[in-house]
Amino acid sequence: MVKVAYLGPRGTFTEQAAISYFNKNVELIPCHDLPEVFMAVSTGFSEFGVVPVENSIEGSVNIALDLLLESELKISGEVELRIEHNLIAREPIDLSKIEAVASHPQALAQCRNFLRRNLPKAELIEVGSTAAAVKAIGENNYIAAIGTELAAKIYGMKVIAKNIEDNPNNFTRFLVLGHMDASPTGKDKTSIIFSVVHAPGSLYEALGVFARRRINLTKIESRPTRKKPWEYIFYCDFEGHRAERLIQEALEELKEKTILLKILGSYQRARL
Amino acid sequence: MVKVAYLGPRGTFTEQAAISYFNKNVELIPCHDLPEVFMAVSTGFSEFGVVPVENSIEGSVNIALDLLLESELKISGEVELRIEHNLIAREPIDLSKIEAVASHPQALAQCRNFLRRNLPKAELIEVGSTAAAVKAIGENNYIAAIGTELAAKIYGMKVIAKNIEDNPNNFTRFLVLGHMDASPTGKDKTSIIFSVVHAPGSLYEALGVFARRRINLTKIESRPTRKKPWEYIFYCDFEGHRAERLIQEALEELKEKTILLKILGSYQRARL
Structure with a gap:
């Protein structure tokens, strides 16, 4: 499998x-952190890896961006x-009886x-992950956790209130890592990393490669490379395979206008 | 004051x-979260506010970016x-005796x-902030925390190992919020937010405004605006006041090429 x-x-x-x-037609292997996921795929221990890369409220997961730069893996999907x-507890319970939310x-x-309206008196307990919070409910009937439906199922708990998030426009984008690009589907995206000399107009020149061909950029994000203070790295996604x-x-021309160009892969676009 | x-x-x-x-010539007022800091300054309760906006490893603090978009405050410094x-404990202790690190x-x-080399057997306890970890040491001699020197001082604890971070190139950038721009110093930066129609080349056109004037961009970051799916917002810093x-x-010309332009302020550049 x-x-x-x-x-x-x-x-x-x-x-x-x-x-x-x-x-579900695969064996899922939980890893402790992002470097472990990249390592599992690089060493061939697993065929694919799945990592979060960006959240619409919290922003990019920068350790994921750093690992993409260092690794030889390809993005084969998103x-x-x-x-x-969800509010999760051991058993259905009147919200006013909940003493703490982890x-x-x-x-x-x-x-x-949601918490202010429905559980104004509950103590808020901060823990390392939503899954750990659900696990931590343990035998206690008066502690609730905020977590996924999946975690409630895994740890034998009950969802007592669904969709309690304040903002319905909260999305996370995940990358599927592998050893190859995906085949073209006509609805594809390509991800690259490039850097340009630190001089006025150098980014403008690089983007001209796409603008002149009417290629649509779907993301561009800059990160300073602290190791080389006069250089910047851009993570860029655009439509096409x-x-x-x-x-x-475009990629051939871009190579001439950049001091680093790394192609992370082409893959089918995910759009909800 | x-x-x-x-x-x-x-x-x-x-x-x-x-x-x-x-x-130190000011009265410092700790707030519970970023909206509270913005609120304190907006309402005039405090003259200034200080918030983290970007870390070189973890990336942007997106809630800070969102608040900058919504608020009428100016950036007056960085x-x-x-x-x-730092590894912090109640009293100097042999590292091998530490049972847990929060x-x-x-x-x-x-x-x-550092932890793997020096405290391979210590349990790692995740809490909500480094300051909370230092506070949590309490009366326990065998628990250590990772936190700031300042927190050790405030909570009456001792720094038992300094600079235990793996990567010395880890920087955080903070913004000073106020009601006015700072005066020009000749070493200034300006921060803006703009958005362009979602069409190939529209970002390229906007950047041309800076490129043709040889104005140096020090940061550009895109964020999708989930409320308007065909529009993007760019956070952009450049040199000059x-x-x-x-x-x-440049700003006048940019206004014609964008569908939103918000000037966050001009202020003296911080460079370590």
Whole structure:
């Protein structure tokens, strides 16, 4: 069976993303952190890896960006999930009886209005992940956790309130890592990393390669490379597959205008 | 005395940034979260606010970017701090005797090599902030925390190992919020937010405004606006002060090429 490493522990959003991409016909292997996921795929221990790369509220997962720069793996797919938070407890319970709510600080923050309205007196306990919070309920009937439906199922708990997040527009994008690009589908995206000399106009020159060909950029993000203070790295996604002639020509021209160009892969676009 | 609101609790890196910027001649007011800092300044409760906006490893603090978009406050300064982690305990203790180390998950991750080499058997406990970890040591002699020197001082603890971070190139950038731009110094930066129609080449056109004037961009970051799926927002910093004629002209031309242009302020550049 195909093995897929992902950012654990069991019951995380990343596990949900892996299940939604691979349809359960794979063996899912939870990893402790992102370097472990990359390592699992690089060494051939697993065929694929799934990692979060970007959240619409919290921004990029920069350790994922750093690992993409260092690794030789390819992006072979992407998944977008809407982040839905649930209030979870051992047994159905009147909300006013809940004494404490545990979760990751981001999850607590993202459900602030719900908590203020419905559990104004509950103590908020910050823990390392939403999955750890669900696990931590243990035998206690008066502690609730904010976490995924999947975590409730895994740890034998009950969802007592669904979709308690304040902002319904909270999405996370996950990458599927592998050893090859995906085949063209006509609805593809290509991800690259490039850097230009630190001089006025150098980014403008590089973007001209895409603008002149009417290639649509879907993302551009800069990061300073602290090791080389006069250089910047850009993470860039655009529409099209590098098997297409237009994209090939753009990448060839871009190579001449950049001091670093790394092609992370072409893969089918995920759009909810 | 001038009041400065900042992201608390007491003993955070943001408090260190506020102290380094204002030289202690102000009354520092810890806030519970970033919206509270913005609110304190907007309502006039405090004259200034200090918030983290970007870390060289973890990336942008997106809630800060969102608040900048919504708020009418100006950026009137910036601070850069190198992130130094310390091992903190009640009393000097042989490292091999430490049974557990508490900190924010990011701090634990950023000291992973140190912990593996020196405290391979210690249990790692994830809590909500480095300051909370230092506070949590309490009366226990065998628990250590990873936190700031300032937190050790505030909570009456001892630094037992300094600079235990694995990567010395870990910087956080903080913004000083106020009601006005700072005066020009000749070493200034201007921050803006703009958005362009979602069409190939529209970002390229906007950047041309800077490229043709040889204005140096120091940062550009895109964020999708989930409310308007065909539009993107760019956060952009560049060298120069908007009191300068060259910058004024650029901003006027940019206004014609964008569908949103918000000037966050001009302020003196921080460079370590």
